[in-house]
Amino acid sequence: MPQSGTVPQKHPKEKHDHAILNFPDGFLWGAATSAHQVEGNNINSDWWNWEQTNQPPEKRSGQACDQYHLYKQDFDLAKSLNHNAHRLSIEWSRIEPREGEFDEAEIEHYIEVLKYLKSLQFTVMLTLWHFTLPKWVADKGGWENRATVKYFLIFVKKIVPEIAEYVDLWITLNEPGVYIYETYLARDWPHAKKSWIGQVKTFLNLASAHTRVYQYLRSIPAGKPVGIANNVLSFQSDHKHSLTEQIAVWLNDLLANHLFYMFTRGSHDFLGINYYFHVRFQHKGWIPREVAASQQTHDASDLGWEIYPEGIFDVLTDLAGDLPIYITECGIASTNDDRRNRFLISYLQEVARAIKAGVDIRGFFYWSLLDNFEWHLGFEPRFGLVEIDYSNLERHIRPSALVYTDIIQHNGIPHSLLRFIGHTVQAEEVLEKRYKEIEKEIEIKK
Numbered sequence: 001m002p003q004s005g006t007v008p009q010k011h012p013k014e015k016h017d018h019a020i021l022n023f024p025d026g027f028l029w030g031a032a033t034s035a036h037q038v039e040g041n042n043i044n045s046d047w048w049n050w051e052q053t054n055q056p057p058e059k060r061s062g063q064a065c066d067q068y069h070l071y072k073q074d075f076d077l078a079k080s081l082n083h084n085a086h087r088l089s090i091e092w093s094r095i096e097p098r099e100g101e102f103d104e105a106e107i108e109h110y111i112e113v114l115k116y117l118k119s120l121q122f123t124v125m126l127t128l129w130h131f132t133l134p135k136w137v138a139d140k141g142g143w144e145n146r147a148t149v150k151y152f153l154i155f156v157k158k159i160v161p162e163i164a165e166y167v168d169l170w171i172t173l174n175e176p177g178v179y180i181y182e183t184y185l186a187r188d189w190p191h192a193k194k195s196w197i198g199q200v201k202t203f204l205n206l207a208s209a210h211t212r213v214y215q216y217l218r219s220i221p222a223g224k225p226v227g228i229a230n231n232v233l234s235f236q237s238d239h240k241h242s243l244t245e246q247i248a249v250w251l252n253d254l255l256a257n258h259l260f261y262m263f264t265r266g267s268h269d270f271l272g273i274n275y276y277f278h279v280r281f282q283h284k285g286w287i288p289r290e291v292a293a294s295q296q297t298h299d300a301s302d303l304g305w306e307i308y309p310e311g312i313f314d315v316l317t318d319l320a321g322d323l324p325i326y327i328t329e330c331g332i333a334s335t336n337d338d339r340r341n342r343f344l345i346s347y348l349q350e351v352a353r354a355i356k357a358g359v360d361i362r363g364f365f366y367w368s369l370l371d372n373f374e375w376h377l378g379f380e381p382r383f384g385l386v387e388i389d390y391s392n393l394e395r396h397i398r399p400s401a402l403v404y405t406d407i408i409q410h411n412g413i414p415h416s417l418l419r420f421i422g423h424t425v426q427a428e429e430v431l432e433k434r435y436k437e438i439e440k441e442i443e444i445k446k
């Protein structure tokens with residue numbers, strides 16, 4: 001009989017959930033990239049041109065990851081990591097370097113790239129526009145120019161019949177809102193300028209481009225599902241009873257998360273969600289402001305982006321409706337790979353929770369397969385499951401890539417992995433055996 005004050009001999013049995021957090025059958029597991037960020041030498045694009053004059057040498061895309069030549073190696077790696085889907089983009093400026101002039105060799109190149117992905121049995125999600133424009137389009141005013149909708153449609157109608165048989169899901173546009181934000185508000189991307197009118201025109205032209213490309217893609221035989229990849233943020237007020245903070249949340253949510261969909265209603269077969277940001281508003285005087293990164297109470301990425309897994313649950317449940325959802329991007333810039341492990345597990349746990357709550361989520365594409373060129377920030381942010389040594393372009397699989405593989409193989413999050421959350425457990429401690437097995441499998445395939 002334990003005396004009062006002493007530790008009882010027998011503890012009540014701990015209640016512990018050992019069940020795997022399962023994902024639905026046929027769930028797509030993959031990673032995402034975009035052409036300009038990985039291919040290298042996109043010399044006919046507006047970005048390339050801008051980098052030469054506006055950016056220091058180390059922040060120019062240059063050869064990037066040279067995926068243009070090394071794509072087979074990269075797709076083999078993704079396959080060996082058990083990915084069953086891949087999201088990538090094609091580069092308009094390579095295919096149509098001058099107005100009306102299509103480069104057949106580049107078209108052939110992309111056919112080869114996509115054929116290779118299909119030969120490895122990947123489900124292919126293809127983005128038609130991921131931020132870069134041919135220089136000739138930009139010189140005519142880019143997306144501010146109404147005619148760009150027509151130019152884009154001409155490009156799409158030329159390339160799509162050549163590649164449609166290798167594509168399973170289409171993304172017309174990547175993050176129209178981020179493009180407008182970076183160009184007109186933050187002004188750290190090409191064509192940076194302050195112009196409310198330019199901003200509105202760009203928004204309307206992007207919306208019209210999406211709608212028209214959607215109609216075209218749905219009209220071709222065996223048309224595949226079409227959507228956009230939208231940057232969706234989780235907004236929150238710091239004080240429940242602050243009216244101004246609530247208004248800030250409502251307005252930002254409307255503008256960033258819903259407006260593009262409202263203007264393109266009926267032209268989406270699925271919702272593509274890129275999730276990176278949690279924003280808290282705090283009133284200082286009358287105007288609520290975002291809580292600065294330095295005041296954040298959560299862990300953050302190397303870019304200072306708050307790590308807030310609950311946010312992805314919020315946006316998924318908020319956007320749940322008639323359309324299926326794909327998480328078209330979600331990832332972390334970190335040179336601390338254990339942080340990426342915890343990121344993956346905790347975010348995917350929230351995705352599993354959203355599925356359990358009834359949200360129709362069909363796939364997850366981690367950003368990114370490789371470290372790559374992060375736009376105006378250059379090569380410093382490290383988003384990759386695979387690390388790139390830029391001195392020789394060698395690829396090195398990070399342990400977090402194997403954590404992701406473990407999840408994919410279980411089509412769920414095994415209980416052993418949940419140990420990562422909230423602890424500073426090293427990947428190898430948990431995965432040592434598994435890690436060696438996978439490494440061996442990859443070694444054999446090389």
Ligand code: FCB
Pocket residue numbers: 034037174175178231274329367374375383
């Ligand atoms: C997204 C972009 C993608 C990449 C990630 C980090 O907004 O779509 O190209 O830069 O952020």
